[in-house]
Amino acid sequence: MTLDDSTIPGPLAGEDRxxxxxxHLRDAIVDRRLAPGTKLSEAEVGVLFEVSRTVVRAALQALAYEGLVRIERNRGAFVATPTPEEARQxxxxxxxxEPDIARAAAGRITPDEIxxxxxxxHDESRLMGERGPSARRAEIRASGDFYLLLASVAGNAILLKFMEELVARSSLVIAVYGRSGAxxxxxxxxxxxxxxxxxxxANQAALVLLTHIDHIEADLDLRNTDNMPLRDALHRS
Structure with a gap:
């Protein structure tokens, strides 16, 4: 994979890179382009992004902290595979x-935000009418963005950070156990x-949101998805 300016910009310090x-790896995991259990080779990722293995290792450790990557001694890093209990958690x-996020958002939302x-x-409706794995991934991503926008409207930066992790983990759970993907x-x-x-x-918004979470969880089973090669998963069309 040859990177251009739209992927990794110009010279960056190691930490920024x-x-x-x-x-990029998180996006590939959340979009289900990298399936749970996929091995994330430091050498291959380093070649794809034209960086040292030390830089790649720092990125993988950050994802491990978020619960999206599992690092095994002497074996390497893998996209995490959440257990049923972790999915329930x-x-x-x-x-x-999220109910409190919805309540807070109801008191702050503006006409422009609506x-x-x-x-x-509208974008979700369009994606639901399309077919194929890429459309399904885009639909799941659009759904996750809905919750992040809701948290942003609520105005609590700490809760927004929590939601970024929860949405990412939810996408990983859906990748492993989802019947329909959404x-x-x-x-x-x-x-x-x-x-x-x-x-x-506020109370109705919180109630409907809880019902929605019930609907998502009810769509889960033990089905796994097929792995996509690392190079293909990180390719951006």
């Missing part, structure tokens, strides 16, 4: 955090959440 690689955490949400829902009722739920936000009905 490691952060950029971490972000992810959604239990979301049930604790318009932004409407645009996102809840079939997800888009309607998002619309109902937005309706409650627009009406500034």
């Amino acid at each position: 490691a952060a950029a690689i971490r972000d 992810v959604f239990a955490a979301r049930r604790l955090i 318009a932004t949400f409407r645009e996102r829902l 809840s079939s009722c997800g888009h309607n739920d998002h619309g109902n959440i937005l309706d409650a936000l627009e009406q500034r009905d």
Whole structure:
């Protein structure tokens, strides 16, 4: 893979370059281009991004801290494969955090932010009508962005950071256990959440969000996805 200016920009310090690689790998994991269990070779990633193995190692360690990568001594780094119990814990955490995010957002949301949400829902509708793995990955990513936008509107930077990790972990869980890749009722739920936000009905927004989390979790089983080669997963079309 030959990188251009749209992937890793110009000369960067080691720490900044490691952060950029971490972000690219995280995107590939969240988008399900890197399946759980995929080996992340330091040498191969280093070649793809034209950096040293030391820089790659820093990026992988950061992802391990987030729970997206598993590092095994003498074996290397792998995309994490969450256990059923870890999957339940992810959604239990979301049930604790997201209702309060919805309540806070209901008290702060502006007409411009509502318009932004409407645009996102339009994009989700379009993606739901498309077919193929890339469309499914884009749909899951759009769904995750909905929750991050909600957390941003709530105005709590700490909770937004928590949600970034929870959304990433949720995507990983869906990659392992999801039947359809996304809840079939997800888009309607998002619309109902937005309706409650627009009406500034904090309790209704929280209630619909909890119902939506139930719908996502109900769509899980023990199905695994097929691995994609590392080079293909990190290729950006």
